[in-house]
Amino acid sequence: MCGISGIISYNLSQDEIHLRLEQMGALQAHRGPDDKREAVYTFRSGFIGFGFRRLSILDLETGMQPIVSQQDQSAIICNGQVYNYLELKATAPEMGYSTKGDIEVALNMYRKHGLDFLNMLNGMYAGAIYDHINKKIILFRDRFGIKPLYYTEWENNFFFSSEIKSLLKGNMRPTQINRDRIETFFKYRYVPGTDTMFDGIKKLPPGSYLEYNLDSKKYEIKRYWDYKLDRIIPDMKLEEASEEFIRLFRDAVRIRMRSDVEVGTLLSGGIDSSAVSSEATVTKPDIRLFSISFNEDKYNELPLIEEFIKKNGNRFRLTRQHTGLCGSEMLKELPEIIKSIEEPISLGTILPTDQVCRMAGERVKVVLTGEGADEIFGGYRKFLLETAASVYHGLSIPEQKVIEEIYPELKSYMKIRSNNPVERYIQSESLFTGDELKELTGKDRLNDQFPIDATPYLSGNEHPLNAAIAMETRARLPDYVILRLDKLSMRHSLEARTPFLDYRLAEFAATLPVDFKVNPANNREKYICGNSFAMYSILDKETAFRKKQPFTIPMADWLSEPSRLPECIKEVMFGDMVKKQGIINPDILKRHISLLSKEDVGPNTLVSEADRIYAVIIFTLWYDLFFS
Incomplete structure (x- = not known):
């Protein structure tokens, strides 16, 4: 939806804060190309600055931020969407509203309920509230960390932003690598937790808020939501579970279709995006569908997509399909993609994700996706x-x-x-x-x-x-899977919405008997999803019970053909870039390259030499972009 920036300062002038907010916003113009605003508020010891870049999706006429309450002068900026804003607004008509959108509702819920308002919101959001009366700033982030929020302290000032580049520009601190997390990246392919690969730059954890006291200059971070998975209802009946699952799923899609601009979907060959796309046609029969194909047959899901649309023609007869081809030439886009993601993540799907988001962003402002189902319902x-x-x-x-x-x-x-x-x-x-x-x-x-x-x-x-799902949803989901979706969709001024990460669906999933999620004897994952989608005709049976194929790319095939690689990749693999940086051993990279093979490597391969080489490529290009 947008990009936000903020400064709490005890030594900068009002004009300097305004200038820095403008500079921070300029670096997030892709997150909000439609409008911008900066506001500076005075408190006893200094100034508070809020900056906002807007991607106009809801309440096009009156939804600009920051929004300030006329009753108590509290103010809010927020990146994302509160999907249940209409229902919440109906509970507090007495609060007074100057806009028709969702973020003023969130502010009024805070004014009425205090920090308990966070338990009422259903959506994806990362925002800040200036509580004028109680002299504090509240930073908050949605339950699964769908929207990012970074912060840092420097020279007696506190800064926060939706993106790291903006934060580095605003606080003027020297940009240094976080050397304590180099091994973390190479072991896990990303940096989980509150640290980033930038020294001194932190992430606000998912499901948490940061409360900053303007008088004491101190803050504390607390969790307002934990995904608790020790609540299985063992005697639950499958038919009853399927009925409740479908009720929640349909409502999750319905409220995510709320928009004043056109909404599309990202459609792969898996059941998750297929079900989301199918249900979205109920609200918008002529919805646009965006998909990516590959030349390599074992990675190409386009035939499955076309077969699915044909079999479910009654739902898809009015839809408009857009497809793109992802080939090895996409590797030349890696530097710009890495710059947009900002944190190094060794994930091959950043290439097709960027391509499909580019294609969608040229036609719509909002898409629904299938992310989250694998993590919540056991799809891996x-x-x-x-x-x-x-x-x-x-x-x-x-x-x-x-x-x-x-x-x-x-x-x-x-x-x-x-x-x-x-x-x-x-x-x-x-x-x-x-x-x-x-x-x-x-x-x-x-x-x-x-x-x-x-x-x-x-x-x-x-x-x-x-226990494994709890680990997955706390670490890999926000800091790897969703990070790449947010940064690459917003790179193309596109908002990506994830119905499967509706917290009501997740909390329901926590109560399911294990065999409703996975059945190892039958090699079935996400059983409740496929069974329910087939039972309620959201998907045809063949699609609903199709074995999962990981959405990945033919990296081993591409890296095995050096003559076709772009110069930026050749420089890492065969040039002096790794040696000049002096962080990793170039001889070890050469050894992995010598072992590279595309034989016996496919979509289901968990770790290959190509994966290890790709991690080195990602890290080296990232370091070159931000530190060389």
């Missing part, structure tokens, strides 16, 4: 593997043999499987081993521990599957 193979491991010793010998055939990696996993759910999750995520990291970085002692602040609420009573 690692969840099946974890569940299989948890029941293995209770099976008969014939049943164990069946499970071993389905999961050839099960025995080796069980040999190292920790009793600690946090350690188990880490074991499944490692890109490089400890010894490999020492060789790559040249360090004898590693700082590669999983950050404590990226671990979720765990009571100890969770089923192993739900």
